[in-house]
Amino acid sequence: MVSLLVKLLLAFGFLSNCSAQQLAPTTFLEGRLQFPDKTPFNITTKITLNNGEYNTYSRKDGSFVIYNVPPGIHQLDIDSKVYHFGQIKIQLLEESMDSPKCLEYAYPGAAKKVVKYPLVLSPKGTYQYFEVKKGFSILSLLKNPMVLMMLFSVGMMVWMPKMMEGLEPEEKARMKKQMEAQKDPTQMLSQMWGEITGGGEEQAGTTRRERRERRAKAN
Numbered sequence: 001m002v003s004l005l006v007k008l009l010l011a012f013g014f015l016s017n018c019s020a021q022q023l024a025p026t027t028f029l030e031g032r033l034q035f036p037d038k039t040p041f042n043i044t045t046k047i048t049l050n051n052g053e054y055n056t057y058s059r060k061d062g063s064f065v066i067y068n069v070p071p072g073i074h075q076l077d078i079d080s081k082v083y084h085f086g087q088i089k090i091q092l093l094e095e096s097m098d099s100p101k102c103l104e105y106a107y108p109g110a111a112k113k114v115v116k117y118p119l120v121l122s123p124k125g126t127y128q129y130f131e132v133k134k135g136f137s138i139l140s141l142l143k144n145p146m147v148l149m150m151l152f153s154v155g156m157m158v159w160m161p162k163m164m165e166g167l168e169p170e171e172k173a174r175m176k177k178q179m180e181a182q183k184d185p186t187q188m189l190s191q192m193w194g195e196i197t198g199g200g201e202e203q204a205g206t207t208r209r210e211r212r213e214r215r216a217k218a219n
Contacts, residue, residue, distance in 0.1 A: 026068045027097040029090065031119030033062040033078065041123075046079040071097065076119075083123035088115070 029049070033041035041062040048055050049066055058064045066076075071092045078085035084107070091101040103112045106124050115121075134140075141147050 025094055025097055026070050027092065029066045029069050029074075029076070029100070029119075031064055031117075031121060033058050033064070033085075033121050036122050043080070043082075048077050048079055049074050051075065051077075078121065080123070082126060084125045084127060085121055085123055086110075086113075088119065088121070 033045065035041055040060070041058065042060050043058075044060070045058045046055065047058060047064050047066070049069065054066050054069065056064050056066050069092065071094045074090045074092065076088040076090055086104045086106040087108075089103045089105070089112075093100075100117055102115045102117050102119060104115045104121075105112055
């Protein structure tokens with residue numbers, strides 16, 4: 001007797017649940033995808049409601065329909081791998097199932113925007129999965145240390161002969177001697193040691209004295 005009563009209660013609960021589901025109002029949500037230039041979005045795209053609770057696909061003309069949607073607040077997403085669409089929040093009230101209120105968020109954290117129903121949605125941008133290859137730029141060459149060293153060397157090659165034209169013969173000979181010493185590390189070190197110990201100053205004084213003597217003879 002007890003088992004029969006339990007079975008009757010379970011059957012009554014099941015029938016009550018089925019009747020409640022049948023009496024609950026539902027509606028359909030419709031909309032259309034289009035490009036920013038108003039042409040139809042002719043790429044078949046998956047459209048989800050409430051993170052996959054309801055799914056559908058857009059048609060060739062961009063239109064879509066989601067059936068048997070109950071009252072409540074729903075989240076609609078456009079699952080495109082190439083184009084970025086905003087997220088739509090839809091509020092369905094039992095007393096106004098045919099006129100839902102819709103808000104669009106262009107991207108996470110963006111300000112909400114009221115959109116009309118039926119929905120007309122356009123992509124906000126495209127996804128870039130690869131870095132765009134940079135073209136030729138003169139500025140990028142000038143940032144290269146090797147290029148800067150090469151330009152400096154060329155500038156010195158052009159500027160040095162002009163600078164030496166205004167020097168006296170003795171100064172030219174001394175500069176030439178220093179340049180030759182730079183080619184031979186041993187000679188360059190000897191010259192540096194002589195300058196440290198005072199030999200360089202003595203040689204410099206001798207050179208100045210000879211120069212004064214030559215000027216006196218010329219006068």
